[in-house]
Each structure stands twice: as structure tokens, then as C-alpha cells.
Amino acid sequence: MATSPEQTTAAGRAPEDSGGEGAAAPRRRPGGRTGRVRRQVLDAVQAELAERGYDELTIDGVAARAGVHRATVYRRWRDVGGLLADVFAAAGDDDWRPADTGSLQGDLTALNEESQTALTARPPLVSALIAASFRSEEAARGVQALWEDRYLRCEVIVARAVERGELPPGTDARRLLVAATAPVYHELVLLRTPPDPDLPARAARTAVLAASAGAFVSDPEDDAWRRCR
Amino acid sequence: MATSPEQTTAAGRAPEDSGGEGAAAPRRRPGGRTGRVRRQVLDAVQAELAERGYDELTIDGVAARAGVHRATVYRRWRDVGGLLADVFAAAGDDDWRPADTGSLQGDLTALNEESQTALTARPPLVSALIAASFRSEEAARGVQALWEDRYLRCEVIVARAVERGELPPGTDARRLLVAATAPVYHELVLLRTPPDPDLPARAARTAVLAASAGAFVSDPEDDAWRRCR
Structure with a gap:
């Protein structure tokens, strides 16, 4: 599942406390200065986090790396928790969709390979x-x-399999x-x-295999599908 | 899976740098002073961690809570990573076994309920x-x-199911x-x-259901079992 924020455009949203420009402004001008600063700052958060880890993550380090005044970062994001929450929010702003490979097995494999x-x-x-x-509680939320959004976007995999008659x-x-x-997350994380x-x-x-055996059908009516095949 | 160190007896092992008594001494006298101090210290680590979290975990806090001299804790466990590593080592020293309920479904459900x-x-x-x-790298190791040991101990669940003819x-x-x-860890953690x-x-x-459909059999010979049933 693509929870990676690397695909983030960071364009469509900005933190709610986005200063004096009004909360709606960033949505109207996603390519403007507000959007650009946000992209620079969130890219810097991710680079600092990946290279140096959470313990070394500071507002000042992020501001320096982003080339943005530290007061701007403090005003908009307040603290490290606010920065991380916005990284996840921006990651959810992309147009990611699961691959459509033509089969349930193929779609789920592609999803797991991406993860x-x-x-x-x-x-x-x-x-x-x-x-x-x-x-960080903010990062946790x-x-x-982001997870919930990703799983929702993946439900189309199941819908397509039902349409193809692969699933009841x-x-x-x-x-x-x-x-x-x-299992992929369990093993690796x-x-x-x-x-x-x-x-x-x-x-x-x-x-x-579990799905074909009726593992994810709770309604006995639906399970008749399996018994009749 | 019982990764909880609450069941730990903390008796059978001691850290390798266990001071002047010789490395083998704690194994010979699990109920002795060395074992008792270790139990007090590891209980204190768990209590501090559960109540105050990793960021507040310090050698001094653990020593105070355990009623043990801080020099003893520094000498034996060196730092917070050493303490955590020993909590996991002690947790693996118990005699935990998965419940034997008489069926594969029952055994796996009991395991998941425990987790x-x-x-x-x-x-x-x-x-x-x-x-x-x-x-902490030490805690990660x-x-x-501990996980690997727990999964090994759980393999008896599968062996019993094979014996009963529930699995090939x-x-x-x-x-x-x-x-x-x-799925239990994925959802909750x-x-x-x-x-x-x-x-x-x-x-x-x-x-x-996946197992009955042959998901965990890689040898085609074995899979004949499923086709013949």
C-alpha cells in the first residue's frame, strides 16, 4: 500500500493555522507561495526524518534544510508533531490508486509489492x-x-473482483x-x-484462497454463491 | 501470542556483564540475590515504561523504583537499551506454551485472543x-x-493439526x-x-480456510492430500 509521501504533490492542502492569508487561500492557489513553502518544508521533514531519525528532528533543522525562516515554520506547524501530521495529510492528498492488473491475485500482489x-x-x-x-499523538492520528483512506481506495480491488465473478x-x-x-507489514515492521x-x-x-473459501462473507445468503460453484 | 513479559519468571538468566560473581553464578542460584535484583529491576523497567513511556525511562528512575543502587544498574545493564534488551530476554525465559484446545481453529483463536x-x-x-x-537497536534485536522464539513455540499448533488430519x-x-x-497486530498496533x-x-x-485450500503447502506432493479429500 502506498503510504509513502514521496508521491505527494503537497499542493491541495495546507495546515489550518496557515497564518494571515486565510484558511482557504492555499486551496485557491496551490501553486502559489503558500503551497511552495509547504512543499519545501514537508520535503525537508521527510529528508531529515529518513536521514537522521525522529530524535534529531527539530523545527530549526527543518527550517534550515527547507531554506525557510524558522518563524514561518513555528507559526504554521507549531512543533514536530504538527509537521508530522501535515506530512501524513499531504501524503493523503495524492491521486494514488491501486494497480488494475485484471485479477484479484494480481491486484493484491501489486499492492503488496508496492508496500x-x-x-x-x-x-x-x-x-x-x-x-x-x-x-507523537498527532503523527499517530x-x-x-492515512491508512483508513488507503484501505478505502483499495476497496475497488474487491469490487472489480466481484464484477468479474471472482468473489461473491x-x-x-x-x-x-x-x-x-x-503479513507484509507484520514481517517487515x-x-x-x-x-x-x-x-x-x-x-x-x-x-x-481464503476468500474463495468464503472467509470474508458474513451473510449466509451470499455464501450460497460459493456452494453453488 | 504471549509476548507479555508479565509471565516472566526472570529467574533463569542474567545479563552477561553480571559483575564479579561470574557469568555462570546466576544460573546456579536463580533464586539468589542476583536473580532477585534482576527481577526487581526488570519489573521496575516495565512499570516505568507502561506508566511513563520511553521518553521518561532512565537508569536513575528505574534504580529508584526498584530500590536498587544506581551503580548496580549502570554496571549490569549499562543503559536503557540494555535494560530493554534484558526485559525481552527475560520474557523469553518463561515456559509459555500455546493453549491446546483440540482444534486448529480453537488453538489459533486462543492465541489471537491472548495477543x-x-x-x-x-x-x-x-x-x-x-x-x-x-x-533502540538493542530493544529491536x-x-x-522474542518473536522468533514465540512463533517457534507455536509450531506445535500446526503439528497437532497435521496429526489430527486437519492439515496436510x-x-x-x-x-x-x-x-x-x-491481522490482529496490524489492526491494533x-x-x-x-x-x-x-x-x-x-x-x-x-x-x-486458506490452509484447507492449500495456501501453506509448497510441495505439490503434499498438496495431493488436499485434492484427495
Whole structure:
């Protein structure tokens, strides 16, 4: 799942306390100075985080790296938690969509491969962002909202599979998506096992087999679909 | 999975730099002063971590809470990373085994329920330990070793299911166990969704259905088992 903020355009939104220009201004002028400053600052947050880690992340360091006056950063983002929350908000502003490969197995494998690539990238930006979410309540809320948004966007994978007749109507999309993706995060983030190139496809296949066996259908009516095949 | 150090006896092992008594001494006298001091100190680490969090965790605070001289703590454990690593080592010293309920579904559900209980306990000791593992390299190695040990101990669940004829011989125990348990950790630790009382059994059932469909058998010979049933 692309939780990587690297794809972020950082254009559409700005922090609510965006100073004297009015809260709506950044939305009207996404390419203007407000948007540009935000992009510079959030890029600097990510670079500092990936290279130096949360403990070294400071408003002053971010301002210096971004080439922006520190007072601007303090006024708009207040503290490190505010910066991180905005990194997650900006990451959710992209137009990311899961790949459409033509099959459920293919779509889930592509999703897992994207996650594995992001989680093993150097510098370890996504891992650093996940780690930061254990440090700051604001970052935790930010990453939670981003995850929920990503899983919602992935529900189309299940809808397409239902349309193709690969899955019964009434399949619980979120449960299937969590089952398909959780092993990749579990291995790489919690268990810290070395990346296994087969893991993305294998975890996808497990979820597909479970789905075909009716694991994600709670309505007995829908389950009749499976028994009749 | 019981990664909770609350069940720790803390008796069988001591840090390698255990001072002038010789490295083997604590193993011979687990109930002696060395073992007692270790237990007091590690209990204090867990209490401080759960109540105050990693940022407030200090050698001095731990020593004061444990009622142990700070020089003793510095000498034996060196720093916060050393203390955390030893908490994980002590947690692995217990005689924890997964419940034997008589069925694969029952065993995996019991395992997930234990994990969900530990992850949602107050004070949040297990969550605090996971968070700490993102802060300290020593803690990260400690939690990694503890996870691997726990998954090894759980392989008996799969062996029993194979014996009962619930699973084909050649079922990859670790992959099945990760598939069964990952959704609980993913939801509670990464996605931070509120605990769902149905999740432990549901995640277990998904893995059982996938296993019955041959998801964890890589050898085509073994898979003949499934086709013949």
C-alpha cells in the first residue's frame, strides 16, 4: 500500500493555522507561495526524518534544510508533531490508486509489492514515519487517517473482483484487504525479517484462497454463491 | 501470542556483564540475590515504561523504583537499551506454551485472543515495549528474538493439526501462524482500530480456510492430500 509521501504533490492542502492569508487561500492557489513553502518544508521533514531519525528532528533543522525562516515554520506547524501530521495529510492528498492488473491475485500482489518496496527503501522513509507515529499523538492520528483512506481506495480491488465473478457479492472488502496486506507489514515492521521476494504474491494468494473459501462473507445468503460453484 | 513479559519468571538468566560473581553464578542460584535484583529491576523497567513511556525511562528512575543502587544498574545493564534488551530476554525465559484446545481453529483463536488482550491491556505494557523497539537497536534485536522464539513455540499448533488430519503434512507452520496472527497486530498496533471482539476468531478462521485450500503447502506432493479429500 502506498503510504509513502514521496508521491505527494503537497499542493491541495495546507495546515489550518496557515497564518494571515486565510484558511482557504492555499486551496485557491496551490501553486502559489503558500503551497511552495509547504512543499519545501514537508520535503525537508521527510529528508531529515529518513536521514537522521525522529530524535534529531527539530523545527530549526527543518527550517534550515527547507531554506525557510524558522518563524514561518513555528507559526504554521507549531512543533514536530504538527509537521508530522501535515506530512501524513499531504501524503493523503495524492491521486494514488491501486494497480488494475485484471485479477484479484494480481491486484493484491501489486499492492503488496508496492508496500514491500516502500518498507525496504533506503533511506527508510516509510519505516521512519511509522516509527514516528509511536512517538507523537498527532503523527499517530495522521497515520491512522492515512491508512483508513488507503484501505478505502483499495476497496475497488474487491469490487472489480466481484464484477468479474471472482468473489461473491457481499465480500467484506476491508477484511480481505487487511488479510492480504497484514503479513507484509507484520514481517517487515514488527518481526523485522529480511525481505522475501515471494512474500507479496504469497500473502496475496493466501487471501485469495481464503476468500474463495468464503472467509470474508458474513451473510449466509451470499455464501450460497460459493456452494453453488 | 504471549509476548507479555508479565509471565516472566526472570529467574533463569542474567545479563552477561553480571559483575564479579561470574557469568555462570546466576544460573546456579536463580533464586539468589542476583536473580532477585534482576527481577526487581526488570519489573521496575516495565512499570516505568507502561506508566511513563520511553521518553521518561532512565537508569536513575528505574534504580529508584526498584530500590536498587544506581551503580548496580549502570554496571549490569549499562543503559536503557540494555535494560530493554534484558526485559525481552527475560520474557523469553518463561515456559509459555500455546493453549491446546483440540482444534486448529480453537488453538489459533486462543492465541489471537491472548495477543489482543495483551495489546489492549492497561497500562499498555506490550504496546510500550513494541514502541520502544522502534527507539533502540538493542530493544529491536531483543523483540525480534522474542518473536522468533514465540512463533517457534507455536509450531506445535500446526503439528497437532497435521496429526489430527486437519492439515496436510508439509504445511508451512510459520507462514500459517503469521497469516493467522498478523491481522490482529496490524489492526491494533499499526492501524490503531478499536479492539473488535470478533477479530481473534475471524483471523483464525481465515487462516484455517486458506490452509484447507492449500495456501501453506509448497510441495505439490503434499498438496495431493488436499485434492484427495
